[in-house]
Amino acid sequence: MNIPWTLKYKPKTLDEVVGNKEAKNIILKWIREWDNKPPKKRALFLYGPPGTGKTVAAEALANDLDMELVQSNASNYRTAEAIQKFAGIASQYTTLFGKKRLILFDELDGIAGTADRGGLREITEVIKITNSPIVLTANNAYDPRFSTLRDHCQLVEFKKPKRTEIEALLKKICSDEGLEAEVEALNIIAERSSGDLRSAVNDLQALSQGRKQLTFEDVSWLSTRDRKDAIFKVLSDIFYARNILDARRAVDAADVDLDMLFEWIYENAPYQIKNPEELSAVMEMLAVADLYRGRIGSTQNWELIRYFLDFMTAGVAVSWSHKSSGWVPFKFPTRIMSMSQSRAEREKLAAIGLKIGKRCHMSVGQAIKEVVPYLRVIFQANEDWKNGLSRWFDLDEDMVNYLLTIKN
Amino acid sequence: MNVTFNKNLRLNSFLQHIIIETTSIRVLKLSYEMWTEKYRPNSLNDIVDQEEIVNRLKSFVKTKNVPHCIFAGPPGTGKTTAALCLAQDLYGPGYREYVMELNASDERGINVVRETVKTFARTRSIGEVSFKILILDEADNMTGDAQQALRRTMERYTETARFILIANYSGKIIEPIQSRCAPFRFTYLPREHAINWIKHIAENEKLIIEDDGLEAILEISGGDLRRATNILQTAASVGKPINEETVYSVVGRANPADVQGMLLTALNGNFVEARKKLRDMLLKYGLAGTDIIGQIHSETFKLNVPDKWKVKLANIIGEVDFRLLQGSNEEIQLSALLAKLVEAGAEIKRGQ
Numbered sequence: 001m002n003i004p005w006t007l008k009y010k011p012k013t014l015d016e017v018v019g020n021k022e023a024k025n026i027i028l029k030w031i032r033e034w035d036n037k038p039p040k041k042r043a044l045f046l047y048g049p050p051g052t053g054k055t056v057a058a059e060a061l062a063n064d065l066d067m068e069l070v071q072s073n074a075s076n077y078r079t080a081e082a083i084q085k086f087a088g089i090a091s092q093y094t095t096l097f098g099k100k101r102l103i104l105f106d107e108l109d110g111i112a113g114t115a116d117r118g119g120l121r122e123i124t125e126v127i128k129i130t131n132s133p134i135v136l137t138a139n140n141a142y143d144p145r146f147s148t149l150r151d152h153c154q155l156v157e158f159k160k161p162k163r164t165e166i167e168a169l170l171k172k173i174c175s176d177e178g179l180e181a182e183v184e185a186l187n188i189i190a191e192r193s194s195g196d197l198r199s200a201v202n203d204l205q206a207l208s209q210g211r212k213q214l215t216f217e218d219v220s221w222l223s224t225r226d227r228k229d230a231i232f233k234v235l236s237d238i239f240y241a242r243n244i245l246d247a248r249r250a251v252d253a254a255d256v257d258l259d260m261l262f263e264w265i266y267e268n269a270p271y272q273i274k275n276p277e278e279l280s281a282v283m284e285m286l287a288v289a290d291l292y293r294g295r296i297g298s299t300q301n302w303e304l305i306r307y308f309l310d311f312m313t314a315g316v317a318v319s320w321s322h323k324s325s326g327w328v329p330f331k332f333p334t335r336i337m338s339m340s341q342s343r344a345e346r347e348k349l350a351a352i353g354l355k356i357g358k359r360c361h362m363s364v365g366q367a368i369k370e371v372v373p374y375l376r377v378i379f380q381a382n383e384d385w386k387n388g389l390s391r392w393f394d395l396d397e398d399m400v401n402y403l404l405t406i407k408n
Numbered sequence: 409m410n411v412t413f414n415k416n417l418r419l420n421s422f423l424q425h426i427i428i429e430t431t432s433i434r435v436l437k438l439s440y441e442m443w444t445e446k447y448r449p450n451s452l453n454d455i456v457d458q459e460e461i462v463n464r465l466k467s468f469v470k471t472k473n474v475p476h477c478i479f480a481g482p483p484g485t486g487k488t489t490a491a492l493c494l495a496q497d498l499y500g501p502g503y504r505e506y507v508m509e510l511n512a513s514d515e516r517g518i519n520v521v522r523e524t525v526k527t528f529a530r531t532r533s534i535g536e537v538s539f540k541i542l543i544l545d546e547a548d549n550m551t552g553d554a555q556q557a558l559r560r561t562m563e564r565y566t567e568t569a570r571f572i573l574i575a576n577y578s579g580k581i582i583e584p585i586q587s588r589c590a591p592f593r594f595t596y597l598p599r600e601h602a603i604n605w606i607k608h609i610a611e612n613e614k615l616i617i618e619d620d621g622l623e624a625i626l627e628i629s630g631g632d633l634r635r636a637t638n639i640l641q642t643a644a645s646v647g648k649p650i651n652e653e654t655v656y657s658v659v660g661r662a663n664p665a666d667v668q669g670m671l672l673t674a675l676n677g678n679f680v681e682a683r684k685k686l687r688d689m690l691l692k693y694g695l696a697g698t699d700i701i702g703q704i705h706s707e708t709f710k711l712n713v714p715d716k717w718k719v720k721l722a723n724i725i726g727e728v729d730f731r732l733l734q735g736s737n738e739e740i741q742l743s744a745l746l747a748k749l750v751e752a753g754a755e756i757k758r759g760q
Contacts, residue, residue, distance in 0.1 A: 266740060270679045270747075276754035279679060280747040287731070287744035294736035335687065335739065349694045354514075360445055361488050363511040363546055368694050370483075370634065371442070373662040374642040381658075382645040388440020 005205045006198050009173055014060045017053045018169050018197055019161030026156050027061060034133055041154040043127040043134040047141035048158030051196030054137040055106055057158070061135075062102040070132075071104045083122035101132040108138040108146070120149055127152045160195025163187075169197065170204055174214070181214040188219045209344055231256055232330050235264055239272050240322050244314035251313055258305075262289065262312055263333035269316070271328050278320035285315030348402050355393050376403050443641045444634050447609055452493045457601050458486055461592050465490060469497045472537050476562060476571045478547075478586065480578035481594025484632030490594075491543045491572045498537055506537070512546045512554075521554075522561050529569035540569050547573035548580035555582045562588065596631030605633060606640055615640075616649040624655035667703040671711060674749035675756075682746045683739075690739055697738030701729050704745070714759075717752045724748050 011017045014024055023046070033039035046054040062069035070086075086103075105123060127134055127149075138146065141155055167190045174181045189207070193200035208214050237250035251261065266286050273279045289311035296304045349372070353364035356371050379386040379400065390400045449455050452469065455462050468474045474494070479487040495507040508528050510521060525542060532538065550558065559582070562571050571589070575581055578591060597605070606625060610617045621643070629636035642658045643650045666685065674682035689695045705725050709718055728741045 276751045280751040283744040283747035287741050290737050290740040291731055294734055298735050346694045360442060361509060363513045365513055365696060374638045377642050377658050377662045378645040385440060385645045392441045
């Protein structure tokens with residue numbers, strides 16, 4: 001249940017890889033050349049923006065041709081020595097079981113600095129003599145560091161898939177997951193991903209957590225480009241308003257959800273305002289606005305909303321000098337995303353806290369605060385203790401995995 | 409059970425064999441448990457500290473009469489343990505039938521407490537003791553209204569139920585309840601007792617603990633035995649000799665609420681990063697805003713900032729605390745406080 005959809009829906013064959021027809025054709029043509037003898041260029045260099053399917057394509061290719069994928073990640077080829085070791089495998093044409101090998105050097109961008117220069121040089125040497133096909137991936141093949149390496153590789157560019165292609169994938173996932181999604185909702189997710197498939201699939205999973213339906217309203221705050229432009233305008237009208245009336249009016253003019261607008265202002269204030277005193281004054285205005293919002297909640301007196309508005313617009317505008325330190329783009333409010341993602345997490349944490357509380361005579365809150373942190377370390381450090389204590393606390397597998405995965 | 413078995417010697421020895429077998433299996437299985445529970449005393453006689461309190465409680469057991477009580481004191485000083493031991497001494501092995509543990513912060517609303525108490529206290533307990541015991545933990549987290557309702561419940565069921573209210577601060581318990589309860593004030597254990605306690609567990613668990621490791625545990629737990637025990641167990645799970653380094657490394661890994669780190673990040677002018685730390689505490693680790701502000705308050709006084717600013721900040725912290733109680737958003741209020749720290753940091757730097 002809890003595996004990321006990016007894994008669950010990873011293409012198994014090259015054909016299933018979304019978009020990039022041209023790139024896939026080059027890959028197939030190149031691999032066929034290997035049938036007789038190693039071609040002139042013994043490595044493929046797949047490059048393109050993140051989330052366009054480079055690594056996935058290499059994996060799918062190996063799968064299609066029933067080859068064994070030998071993968072080395074960035075930390076493994078930092079030194080020339082490590083590469084040489086790796087090259088030992090590469091030089092053998094087949095595995096013990098007669099399977100051919102496909103060698104993957106993933107995310108070459110990860111190699112940085114002079115210390116790793118040796119690594120890159122060694123990879124070039126391996127490519128010259130290899131008997132197994134090699135695939136390299138990187139975001140930017142034209143990085144000067146790759147200049148020599150590039151000469152020995154067949155370059156293949158991966159482009160961002162079209163919006164319609166992303167939408168089609170999202171639709172397929174929805175139908176597999178039994179999720180009813182409005183076309184407009186998928187439209188927004190695809191649009192927002194700007195060509196990054198991985199992020200589109202992640203967004204879809206985060207947004208649909210615990211739902212059976214996904215409507216336009218559920219995702220509308222993610223905002224299409226148009227809406228984004230609209231909110232950017234409101235934001236700059238508020239932050240840089242010349243007087244309080246303009247600041248107040250900016251909200252009336254825009255058709256945006258007020259809580260959402262507040263989140264945008266709150267997220268962006270520290271990026272726009274660098275002077276510590278001014279930032280502090282602006283944050284205080286937002287805190288006061290929030291105070292009124294809380295009072296509306298507890299009294300149900302919606303008249304108070306005007307004060308909420310006053311402080312988040314006019315209050316922000318007059319509390320700083322508008323001297324920005326150069327143009328800073330507005331950022332998407334990340335808090336909202338993390339809130340929706342972590343709601344499920346917090347529920348899990350509470351369930352664990354309840355089990356612990358029963359055993360250790362404490363409240364859920366105390367258990368989360370005083371036992372969970374230590375339990376996490378114990379679980380990560382000691383397998384026997386993990387198993388024994390999970391049994392003692394009666395934690396299910398899901399809970400144990402959750403404790404193991406929280407990063408410290 | 410043994411009495412019945414004595415009639416048949418062969419059966420008896422056979423059964424005893426089985427009993428020994430099963431208990432050894434049970435021991436094996438139970439060897440994995442939290443040491444806070446494994447080493448929690450089961451009788452007032454086993455409690456080595458809080459002598460005066462224990463003596464008074466023992467006299468309750470002797471007369472088989474217990475008044476309503478308030479156990480007040482800092483965490484990890486044995487309040488819950490004392491309540492449970494009292495119950496076990498009073499009722500014997502079947503004590504669970506006569507004792508109910510409630511948690512004021514879990515059982516939302518006084519209505520839940522009232523209903524639970526009603527059903528629990530309605531039936532008289534059979535046996536020598538004519539009342540049941542209700543342990544209400546974190547009683548100081550109850551609102552004034554809830555406490556008023558609790559007071560009426562206490563009065564109504566005095567015949568059949570006695571309350572032990574557990575709280576960090578007895579001052580947060582309303583006066584009418586206080587006047588109906590026998591107060592017990594728990595204090596931090598003297599250092600030697602804490603040392604003995606840790607050594608006792610270490611010996612039993614066959615741990616190698618070095619002096620500086622013991623010292624580190626005492627330093628971090630500051631008299632809170634539960635915390636000390638948890639730290640010891642965590643350090644032991646790593647499987648190395650327990651010294652200063654292992655202790656600090658496991659505590660560092662365990663402690664997500666790096667409040668001090670967050671405050672320093674803000675003081676150094678990185679608001680965005682400090683806000684991210686705050687967000688992690690609230691969302692990822694599920695800490696309550698009021699807990700975080702409590703820690704901010706105590707950490708602030710340890711910060712290397714001029715006293716003038718400490719007082720200023722204390723005022724702001726107090727205001728934020730109050731706003732949280734009024735139902736404002738935790739992250740937004742607390743990050744306004746972080747922005748103030750950024751401001752303080754900048755002014756201090758200028759002053760130098």
